[in-house]
Amino acid sequence: MATMLLSNCDTLVTMNDARDELCDVSIYADNGVITQIGPRDTLPASADSVIDLSQHVVIPGLINTHHHLYQNLTRVIPEAQNAALFGWLRSLYPIWAGLTPEAIRVSTQLGLVELLRSGCTTSSDHHYIFPGDCKLDHQIEAALELGVRFHAMRGSMSIGESQGGLPPDAVVETEKAILADSQRLIEQWHDPARYALLRIGLAPCSPFSVTKDLMCESTNMAREYGVRLHTHLAENVEDINFCRETFGMTPLQYAESCGWLGEDVWHAHCVQLDTNESAAFAHTGTGIAHCPCSNMRLGSGIAPVRRWLDQGVRVGLGVDGSASNDGADLIGEARQAMLLQRVRTGADAFSAREALELATRGGASVLGRDDIGRLEIGSACDLVAWRTDTIAFAGFQSDPVAALVLGNPGAVSHAVVQGQHLIDEGEFTQLDLRALLSSHARIAKDLLEGTGV
Numbered sequence: 001m002a003t004m005l006l007s008n009c010d011t012l013v014t015m016n017d018a019r020d021e022l023c024d025v026s027i028y029a030d031n032g033v034i035t036q037i038g039p040r041d042t043l044p045a046s047a048d049s050v051i052d053l054s055q056h057v058v059i060p061g062l063i064n065t066h067h068h069l070y071q072n073l074t075r076v077i078p079e080a081q082n083a084a085l086f087g088w089l090r091s092l093y094p095i096w097a098g099l100t101p102e103a104i105r106v107s108t109q110l111g112l113v114e115l116l117r118s119g120c121t122t123s124s125d126h127h128y129i130f131p132g133d134c135k136l137d138h139q140i141e142a143a144l145e146l147g148v149r150f151h152a153m154r155g156s157m158s159i160g161e162s163q164g165g166l167p168p169d170a171v172v173e174t175e176k177a178i179l180a181d182s183q184r185l186i187e188q189w190h191d192p193a194r195y196a197l198l199r200i201g202l203a204p205c206s207p208f209s210v211t212k213d214l215m216c217e218s219t220n221m222a223r224e225y226g227v228r229l230h231t232h233l234a235e236n237v238e239d240i241n242f243c244r245e246t247f248g249m250t251p252l253q254y255a256e257s258c259g260w261l262g263e264d265v266w267h268a269h270c271v272q273l274d275t276n277e278s279a280a281f282a283h284t285g286t287g288i289a290h291c292p293c294s295n296m297r298l299g300s301g302i303a304p305v306r307r308w309l310d311q312g313v314r315v316g317l318g319v320d321g322s323a324s325n326d327g328a329d330l331i332g333e334a335r336q337a338m339l340l341q342r343v344r345t346g347a348d349a350f351s352a353r354e355a356l357e358l359a360t361r362g363g364a365s366v367l368g369r370d371d372i373g374r375l376e377i378g379s380a381c382d383l384v385a386w387r388t389d390t391i392a393f394a395g396f397q398s399d400p401v402a403a404l405v406l407g408n409p410g411a412v413s414h415a416v417v418q419g420q421h422l423i424d425e426g427e428f429t430q431l432d433l434r435a436l437l438s439s440h441a442r443i444a445k446d447l448l449e450g451t452g453v
Helices: 069-074 085-096 101-117 136-146 175-189 212-225 237-247 251-257 275-284 292-297 305-311 330-345 352-366 400-406 433-449
Strands: 003-013 021-030 033-038 049-052 056-060 062-064 120-127 149-156 198-204 229-233 265-269 287-290 314-317 383-387 414-417 420-424
Touching (some): 003 400, 056 400, 062 314, 062 330, 069 085, 069 101, 069 433, 085 237, 101 120, 101 136, 120 414, 136 149, 136 175, 136 198, 175 198, 175 212, 198 212, 212 229, 275 305, 287 352, 292 330, 305 314, 314 330, 314 352, 330 352, 330 400
Parallel strands (some): 003 049, 062 120, 198 229, 265 287
Antiparallel strands (some): 021 033, 383 414, 414 420
């Protein structure tokens, strides 16, 4: 079994139950699991892999709880730059209808690489559009090849425009096909074991793109197989109005009627939930993926995260699809989450460490995991490190941990996932970045030219 020694960490943020922050300690991992933490001279003298983390601040790998990786192919499309959610979607659906298996593979890897640079070692993804011969398998294989920890959510859309839905008919699937493929994916790919690198979940896209029957059948299948459920909910005022006009319910009431509350469920956004509705989330253990940059970009509002946490709601962070954020910087997302709560409630409303907790322990809780999001004996060896002898940390000597959120730390110098060294001194160890960027540029160009954009 492979061993790893991460030596002489200047500052180690454990995110354990005591929230310990340790100085000048080392970490020893065996087969991707942390077995010892302590002074360098108390740990084994050698290991298969050794990383010197002196002059670094080290934290658990960040966890992204909501994304649409394929959307990095369609950033800053002019027609979508100043649109709210529904108009934004209508302008982009026709472009996404041109996706290919290669486009899914390449956009998945580029998006995960971008996240990894920002400190993210675990990401979920909500992929809900499958034109032609596209399958979720193309994304899964790309993520496994890269080596990040991945939660692949089998998204779906079943109501096209002709049936009163938002997406064009050309990008929806039959419910029979969706459920059959969902079952196949779970049986073929889902790994329920501790430290799993890959898990599968079910994720009908939204109340305005699938039927209630599909929501309910997905609930039944997910609970039969023990996998998690995810969708968009109460993102903006249009979302609220659609549910009231179509179902005669609020989004929360609709979700509850479909069985979509519980510890195995998390919803993206939830900006428009009122106090009683978020209390229902807390009572049932339902999670939320908070996506502050996307909410600002689309003018959806400021989610009341301070209130959610005070009520006991489980909250993680998400960068959301690149087309509604136009970037995938998870440490930056933590900063925006902190700043927005201060705008909403006051300068003392949200601390830098609370923001880091959303991005680590919070995300792990939302994804139903206790083996990541912290650095302690028995946890997965998923960690990221930033050099502190850089311009970004100049003047931050008194508190390098807060500097990660209050400042702008830039790209990580090291990233480790399950004991595998994926970024070494800022360089990717598992891929040719130039070749990936070249392929991505070609595919994005072909995708836009194919729709006349």
